[in-house]
Amino acid sequence: MGDSVITIGLDPNIHLGPLTLAWHGIFTAVGIFFGVWLPVRLLHDRVPEDRIYHVATWGVVAGIIGARLFHVIDRWDFYATHPELIPAIWTGGIAVWGSVFGGLLGGFIAARRVGFPIGGGADAAAPGIALGFAIGRIGDIINGEHHSIACSGLPWCVGYSFPAEDGGLGQIGPVHPAVAYELIYDAALVGLSLLLRRFFAGRVPEGRIFWIWTILYGFGRFLISFLRIDDPAPLLNLRQDQIIGLIAMIAGVVMLAYISSRSRATRVRLPA
Numbered sequence: 001m002g003d004s005v006i007t008i009g010l011d012p013n014i015h016l017g018p019l020t021l022a023w024h025g026i027f028t029a030v031g032i033f034f035g036v037w038l039p040v041r042l043l044h045d046r047v048p049e050d051r052i053y054h055v056a057t058w059g060v061v062a063g064i065i066g067a068r069l070f071h072v073i074d075r076w077d078f079y080a081t082h083p084e085l086i087p088a089i090w091t092g093g094i095a096v097w098g099s100v101f102g103g104l105l106g107g108f109i110a111a112r113r114v115g116f117p118i119g120g121g122a123d124a125a126a127p128g129i130a131l132g133f134a135i136g137r138i139g140d141i142i143n144g145e146h147h148s149i150a151c152s153g154l155p156w157c158v159g160y161s162f163p164a165e166d167g168g169l170g171q172i173g174p175v176h177p178a179v180a181y182e183l184i185y186d187a188a189l190v191g192l193s194l195l196l197r198r199f200f201a202g203r204v205p206e207g208r209i210f211w212i213w214t215i216l217y218g219f220g221r222f223l224i225s226f227l228r229i230d231d232p233a234p235l236l237n238l239r240q241d242q243i244i245g246l247i248a249m250i251a252g253v254v255m256l257a258y259i260s261s262r263s264r265a266t267r268v269r270l271p272a
Contacts, residue, residue, distance in 0.1 A: 008170060009160070022143065024139035027137075031135035031136035035128045035135075039121070042124040042128075047120075051116060054114060055110045063099040064099070066102015067098040071094050100129070117206065123206055126189075127194050127197075129213070130189040144169050147229050148175040156180075157175065159173025185220045221244075222249070
C-alpha cells in the first residue's frame with residue numbers, strides 16, 4: 001500500500017477466553033449510554049428523571065429489537081440456515097435504520113402512556129440519537145464491515161490488514177472510509193441540533209428540531225451511501241438505506257408542514 005493509505009489492522013473482536021465480543025457491539029452499548037444521557041440532561045429541568053428514564057428504556061429496548069430485526073431481514077439468506085444466531089446480537093449485526101424506527105415507536109408509545117411531552121422529548125432526543133450513532137460508528141470503523149468503493153488521491157483512504165481467515169471483515173483497500181464520513185456527519189448533526197435548541201426549544205410548535213434532524217440525517221445517508229457497495233434494492237437502482245433515507249426526508253418535510261400549520265390554526269382559534 002502507498003503512503004496515502006491509512007492501514008487499520010485491529011481485530012474486529014475482543015477475545016476473553018471462550019467469550020468473543022465485537023467492537024461494534026461494545027461501541028453500540030457506549031453509544032446507547034450517551035445517547036440516553038444527553039436527552040436526560042436536556043430535559044432534567046422540565047420532566048422528572050424517572051419519567052425520562054421510563055421512556056428512554058422502552059425506546060432503547062425497542063431500538064435494539066428493531067436494529068436486529070432489520071439486520072436479520074436484510075441478511076435472511078444467512079439467518080434462514082443459522083436461526084440459532086438470530087438473537088446473538090453481542091457478535092455484531094444491527095441496522096441503524098431499524099434502531100431509529102424501533103426506538104421512536106417504543107419511545108412514542110411509552111411517552112403517550114405516561115403523559116410525556118412528545119414534541120419536546122423528540123427535540124431532546126435528536127442530538128442524543130445523533131451522538132449515539134456517531135459513537136457507534138467507531139466500532140464500524142474498527143470492524144470494516146461496511147464496504148466502500150475505491151479511493152485514490154486522498155490522504156484519508158483506508159485499507160484493512162487483519163487477515164480474513166482470522167475473522168477480518170475489512171477491505172484491503174484503498175477505499176473510502178464511508179462510515180467515518182457518517183461519524184463526522186452525525187457529530188455535526190449533534191452540534192446543529194443543540195444549536196437549534198437555542199431558537200426552538202420550549203417554543204410552539206415543538207418537534208421541529210427532531211424533524212429537521214430527520215430530514216438532514218436522511219439526506220446524509222442518501223448521499224454517503226453512494227460510496228457504499230451494498231447490493232441495490234429492486235427500486236430505482238438505489239440501495240435500501242438510500243430508499244429509507246428518501247422516505248425519512250419526505251416524512252420530515254410533511255411533518256414539519258403539518259405541525260407548523262396545526263400551530264398556526266391553534267393560534268387563530270385563540271380569543272383576542
